[in-house]
Structures are given as structure tokens and as C-alpha cells.
Amino acid sequence: xxxxxxxxxEAAQTYGTxxxxxxxxxxxxxxxxxxxxxxxxxxxxxxxxxSGSKFSWWLIGMSMVATGVGSHSFMKYxxxxxxxxxxxxxxxxxxxxxxxFFMFGWLPIIYFSRVRSIPEYFQRRxxxxxxxxxxxxxxxxxxxxxxxxxxxxxxxxxQILGVEIWQAIVVISLVSGxxxxxxxxxxxxxxxxxxxxxxxxxxxxxxxxxxDYLALDxxxxxxxxxxxxxxxxxxxxxxxxxxxxxSFNFVGVFWQDGVAGSITFLFISxxxxxxxxxxxxxxxxxxxxxxxxxxxxPLSMIVVGNAGWLGNVMIDKGLIDAxxxxxxxxxAVAETCCKPGIFGFILAALSAALMSTIDTLTNATAxxxxxxxxQPYIKPGATDKHYMRSARVTSAxxxxxxxxxxxxxxxxxxDMYKIHGMFQAFVSPPIVAAVFLxxxxxxxxxxxxxxxLLGGIACIGLSKIFPELVxxxxxxxxxxxAGQYNYMTAFFGLFCSAAIGIxxxxxxxxxxxxxxxxxxxGTMDFGMRRFKGKDxxxxxxxxxxxxxxxxxxxxxxxxxxxxxEEYQNKISAGEPDQQYKDGMPQPYYPIVRMSSADLxxxxxxxxxxxxxxxxxxxxxxxxxxxxxxGEPHNEDHVVYMTANAFDLASFLKGRPVKVEKLL
Numbered sequence: 001x002x003x004x005x006x007x008x009x010e011a012a013q014t015y016g017t018x019x020x021x022x023x024x025x026x027x028x029x030x031x032x033x034x035x036x037x038x039x040x041x042x043x044x045x046x047x048x049x050x051s052g053s054k055f056s057w058w059l060i061g062m063s064m065v066a067t068g069v070g071s072h073s074f075m076k077y078x079x080x081x082x083x084x085x086x087x088x089x090x091x092x093x094x095x096x097x098x099x100x101f102f103m104f105g106w107l108p109i110i111y112f113s114r115v116r117s118i119p120e121y122f123q124r125r126x127x128x129x130x131x132x133x134x135x136x137x138x139x140x141x142x143x144x145x146x147x148x149x150x151x152x153x154x155x156x157x158x159q160i161l162g163v164e165i166w167q168a169i170v171v172i173s174l175v176s177g178x179x180x181x182x183x184x185x186x187x188x189x190x191x192x193x194x195x196x197x198x199x200x201x202x203x204x205x206x207x208x209x210x211x212d213y214l215a216l217d218x219x220x221x222x223x224x225x226x227x228x229x230x231x232x233x234x235x236x237x238x239x240x241x242x243x244x245x246x247s248f249n250f251v252g253v254f255w256q257d258g259v260a261g262s263i264t265f266l267f268i269s270x271x272x273x274x275x276x277x278x279x280x281x282x283x284x285x286x287x288x289x290x291x292x293x294x295x296x297x298p299l300s301m302i303v304v305g306n307a308g309w310l311g312n313v314m315i316d317k318g319l320i321d322a323x324x325x326x327x328x329x330x331x332a333v334a335e336t337c338c339k340p341g342i343f344g345f346i347l348a349a350l351s352a353a354l355m356s357t358i359d360t361l362t363n364a365t366a367x368x369x370x371x372x373x374x375q376p377y378i379k380p381g382a383t384d385k386h387y388m389r390s391a392r393v394t395s396a397x398x399x400x401x402x403x404x405x406x407x408x409x410x411x412x413x414x415d416m417y418k419i420h421g422m423f424q425a426f427v428s429p430p431i432v433a434a435v436f437l438x439x440x441x442x443x444x445x446x447x448x449x450x451x452x453l454l455g456g457i458a459c460i461g462l463s464k465i466f467p468e469l470v471x472x473x474x475x476x477x478x479x480x481x482a483g484q485y486n487y488m489t490a491f492f493g494l495f496c497s498a499a500i501g502i503x504x505x506x507x508x509x510x511x512x513x514x515x516x517x518x519x520x521x522g523t524m525d526f527g528m529r530r531f532k533g534k535d536x537x538x539x540x541x542x543x544x545x546x547x548x549x550x551x552x553x554x555x556x557x558x559x560x561x562x563x564x565e566e567y568q569n570k571i572s573a574g575e576p577d578q579q580y581k582d583g584m585p586q587p588y589y590p591i592v593r594m595s596s597a598d599l600x601x602x603x604x605x606x607x608x609x610x611x612x613x614x615x616x617x618x619x620x621x622x623x624x625x626x627x628x629x630g631e632p633h634n635e636d637h638v639v640y641m642t643a644n645a646f647d648l649a650s651f652l653k654g655r656p657v658k659v660e661k662l663l
Contacts, residue, residue: 142269264428532608597636611660
């Protein structure tokens with residue numbers, strides 16, 4: 001591996017100026033301080049992993065940009081744009097039909113059931129064995145994905161700066177690992193917000209500068225016309241040919257990215273699930289995914305692919321030399337079109353894309369380890385503070401593991417899209433089939449889920465030894481030089497996993513309706529009742545402006561007299577629903593009191609779930625809390641709450657708040 005790095009270093013060409021390097025280093029230091037600042041808001045494991053479930057849709061939606069666009073996205077889609085034109089963006093445009101399944105099925109299931117990880121869902125839906133298998137598969141997927149992203153940015157740094165790939169991997173791992181360890185999910189969300197804006201702006205800036213470069217001395221519109229005129233008809237099309245060429249075709253990308261990849265990203269990715277569990281409500285999560293689908297994905301398609309389109313035309317017109325490797329086209333175009341400083345900014349955006357993906361995956365991997373390995377098997381019954389310390393240690397260790405995996409990917413070749421596809425097609429189909437059937441088919445059994453996971457993994461493994469097994473599913477796509485059907489393996493794996501799971505389920509006994517209540521799409525009403533602790537109130541009222549006064553008079557329910565710390569310790573001990581009232585489990589919400597007139601304006605009643613947030617909308621819910629309405633008083637626009645609840649929500653004295661009824 002070291003010899004490989006040395007050989008590539010000898011052939012590397014360095015780009016940029018000292019000013020570019022200063023911009024990159026300055027950015028890394030800035031984001032390190034920015035992310036570490038938010039450690040002050042992580043006061044429990046729920047804060048560290050889910051930010052207290054309190055953020056607004058726009059903050060969740062914008063932070064998703066950086067999670068979904070990694071450094072590998074810029075590199076691999078620029079490469080495909082250079083080779084195949086505008087069809088490079090079809091991975092961003094062929095998965096919209098899964099969004100309703102997520103918005104109205106999977107999101108309310110995981111939110112209302114209060115699962116903390118995907119394996120925990122498997123535990124409740126299918127049992128302990130299925131949970132264990134899910135832990136193994138998802139950890140493999142996430143740690144591998146961290147390594148792949150580190151490898152791609154290390155490759156870019158090697159091409160530009162001439163440093164060893166492993167040296168770049170170490171630096172980026174340390175920077176991202178430090179602020180994740182300090183701030184958890186809140187640091188992830190706010191750094192990803194900043195990095196999301198940065199990478200979108202940088203990608204569009206490169207596109208504008210490239211069009212201006214093509215326009216020569218004319219207006220930028222001349223550059224648009226030059227770009228369009230110099231692309232062939234097939235390069236202008238939004239989709240590639242149906243089943244050719246073998247390296248990039250529509251049907252392969254559809255099954256690999258549009259189906260297996262999209263379900264993995266939306267349903268299985270622990271990092272994305274944690275992002276949505278950080279939203280203040282299910283409706284806020286739905287707004288975030290809709291915003292991402294309608295606006296962000298089309299924009300991201302342009303941002304990550306345009307360097308390839310530009311490079312194609314620049315080479316045809318003799319403006320730049322063709323790179324020795326197609327994957328180098330992004331760097332060649334950026335260095336040609338950008339002045340010193342701006343080039344450094346573009347490269348800093350690549351760093352942003354990488355760190356924003358890695359921080360999400362690192363935080364998610366730590367959550368999986370704490371909730372699905374450490375708490376149940378290694379240290380059960382410990383305090384929440386102990387698990388909080390363990391979560392930070394796990395985050396640091398995950399960052400170190402990512403370094404090793406990143407160096408491992410150095411041995412896999414140069415086609416980043418193909419490398420990513422091979423990894424995804426091998427890991428994701430079995431668990432994708434299991435979770436999708438579990439969420440949308442009541443009859444799917446525990447035995448069926450276990451069979452789908454084990455049988456799917458076995459079938460995919462056999463297909464690598466006997467690739468002819470995939471041929472009937474290949475839609476006419478030819479194998480590569482090694483005889484493998486890299487993209488079509490995803491379809492083969494999905495079919496085998498789903499078929500095995502369905503057949504086994506039909507011959508085994510399913511769980512009773514009460515055992516899976518709230519865990520499949522047909523029981524959403526029960527999920528809402530369990531989440532709230534009583535029947536939901538669907539009346540739509542207004543938000544109310546108010547001031548917070550501290551008091552203990554009448555704001556503590558004697559039947560639920562738990563402090564927040566006591567409740568967190570119960571959660572950490574695996575007992576989140578041990579308090580009952582009127583036959584329903586009672587999740588902890590601080591009791592607050594408001595006037596009868598304010599409750600009427602919100603169409604709320606005592607016992608309803610309220611959301612109280614700092615009046616400054618641009619905080620996105622950073623200083624906020626879910627509360628339960630207590631008995632009303634007679635002072636309009638005044639909220640009475642305890643000092644403990646006030647401090648835990650990080651409210652500021654004297655600042656007005658807005659209150660709304662959620663459920």
C-alpha cells in the first residue's frame with residue numbers, strides 16, 4: 001500500500017499557490033472551532049446523538065445537502081460528466097418515487113416509536129438475532145463509507161498538493177473527529193449547515209467561472225451556448241443509454257442508485273435517520289425531505305457534475321489538455337478557471353463535502369455502538385453521563401478506524417463511481433429488503449427477516465464467485481473484463497433477499513398485532529398516542545408569543561415526578577416507558593403553564609404536547625424544548641416553567657419565545 005502511494009506521488013502534479021493553501025488551512029481551522037463550540041449544547045446522550053429532537057425543517061434540509069454530497073460526489077460525477085455528459089446527474093433524479101414511502105411511512109414509524117437506531121427497530125420488529133445481524137451490516141456500511149470518502153479527498157489532495165494520500169486522510173480525520181467528539185449531532189447539524197451553503201456556492205461558482213472561460217471575451221450567455229453546441233446529442237440527454245456502455249448505463253444506475261442506494265440512504269443510513277430524529281416534529285421532517293427533493297437534488301446534480309461537462313468542451317476546443325486519468329478532470333477544470341484564492345476556496349469546498357459526510361457517519365456509528373453493543377451487552381444499567389463519555393470516546397475511535405479503511409480503498413483502482421457501486425451493491429440489498437418489507441408488510445416475520453439478511457448476503461457472495469448467476473437479471477448489460485456485473489449485482493441481491501424473506505414469511509408465524517403496533521405503516525395512530533402519552537390533538541391553531549417566568553407552582557405532575565436526569569438514566573438503562581398514566585406510557589416532557597386564552601389560540605388543552613423556542617427564527621430551534629401543557633392560569637403571554645427545564649433548553653433570560661401546539 002505504501003509503495004502504491006509512493007509511486008503515485010512521483011507522478012503527481014501540484015497545483016495552486018500559497019494563497020490557496022492558506023485558504024484551505026484557514027477553512028479547516030474555522031470549521032474546527034465552529035463545530036467544537038456546539039459541545040456546550042450536548043447535555044445528555046439524547047442531545048449528543050439527536051440534538052434533543054428540536055430543530056426546524058430548513059436547518060435539517062440544508063444540513064442534508066452536505067450529508068448527501070460528499071467529496072466523492074464531486075470527483076465521481078465530474079468523471080462521469082466528462083465521459084458521458086449530462087447523464088452524470090441521473091443518480092440525483094431517479095429516486096423521487098421513494099419519497100412518499102419515506103414521508104408517510106418510514107419517518108412517522110421511526111419518529112413516533114422513539115427508536116434510537118435502525119438495529120433497535122429490528123429488535124422491536126423482529127427480535128434479538130435480527131438486531132445483531134443489522135448491527136454487523138450497518139456498521140460495515142458506515143465505516144466503509146467513511147473510509148471511501150477519506151480516500152477520495154486524499155486522492156484530490158495528492159493530485160493538487162503532492163502529499164501522500166494517507167497524510168491527507170490523517171489530517172481530515174483528526175479535524176472532523178475533534179469537533180464531532182466535542183459537539184455531537186448539534187455540531188454536525190450546524191457545521192453541515194455552513195458547509196452545505198459553502199459547497200453549493202462553490203460548485204455553482206465553478207460553473208459560472210467555467211462558462212465565462214468558454215465565453216472568452218463575450219457575455220456568460222455565450223459560454224452557455226458554447227457548452228451546449230459542443231456537446232453531442234447523447235451527451236445532452238439526462239439519462240444514459242438503457243444498457244450500454246457496461247461502465248455507465250441507465251438500468252444499472254437505476255437499480256444500484258435509484259433503488260438499492262436510495263432505500264439505503266433514506267431507510268437504512270443511521271446518519272440520515274438521526275438527522276430526521278433531530279427535527280422538532282414529523283411534519284418538520286416531511287418539509288425537510290420535500291425541500292431536499294424538489295430544490296436541493298436538482299441543484300446538487302449541477303454542482304457535482306458541471307466540471308465534467310466543462311472539461312469535455314474545453315478539451316475539444318483545445319483550451320486544456322486531457323488529463324491522464326478521467327477522475328482528474330475536476331481538479332484540472334478548477335485550476336484552469338479559478339484565480340489564486342478562489343481555487344483554494346473550491347478545494348476547501350471539497351473538504352467541506354468530505355467532512356460533512358464523515359461527521360454524520362461518525363456520529364451515527366458511535367450511536368450504533370453505544371445503543372446496540374455497549375449499553376445492552378458491555379455496560380448495562382450505567383448512568384447517562386457514563387454513556388455520554390463513552391459516546392465521545394467511540395466517536396474518536398471511529399475516526400481512527402476511518403483512517404485505516406480510507407487507506408485500504410487505495411488498493412481498489414481509479415474509477416471512483418465503480419468502486420462506490422461495488423461497495424454499495426455488495427452491502428446494502430439484504431438489509432434494504434428486510435427493512436422495507438418490515439415497514440410496509442404486516443405479515444413479514446422475524447424468521448423472514450433473518451432469512452432475507454443471511455440468504456441475501458450468501459447470494460451476493462456467490463454471485464462474485466459465479467457471476468453468471470447475475471446474467472438473467474442484467475437486462476442485457478455486458479460483464480466487465482473480470483466477468484463481473486458490478487451495477488446489476490444490486491438488482492440480483494434485492495431480488496434474492498426479498499424473495500427469500502417473503503417465502504420464509506409465508507411459511508412462518510408472524511407476531512401479533514399488539515407486538516408490532518407502531519412498527520409498521522398500518523398502526524400510525526397508535527404510534528402517535530404512544531409518542532404523546534395520550535390521544536393526539538389534530539386541531540390547528542396559531543403560534544403564541546410569550547415570556548418565560550420561572551416557577552415551581554403547579555408545573556410538576558406528582559404522578560410523573562421525575563427529574564430530567566432521572567428520566568435520562570431510565571432511558572439509558574433501557575426503561576424509557578416505565579411511567580404510565582391512564583394506561584399509556586408517559587414520555588418525559590417538562591410541565592409548563594400558560595393562560596386559558598393562549599391555549600385557546602393554539603387550540604391546545606392541558607396534557608397536549610407544546611414546542612417552545614427562542615423567538616429568533618434563524619436559530620432553527622437551537623434554544624428550544626418540547627413541553628406538556630399543565631393547568632392554565634390567567635396571565636396572557638406568560639409561560640411558567642421550572643428552572644431545571646429552562647436551563648436544559650438553554651433559554652436566555654429575558655428573551656421572548658414562541659409557543660406552538662404539536663400534538
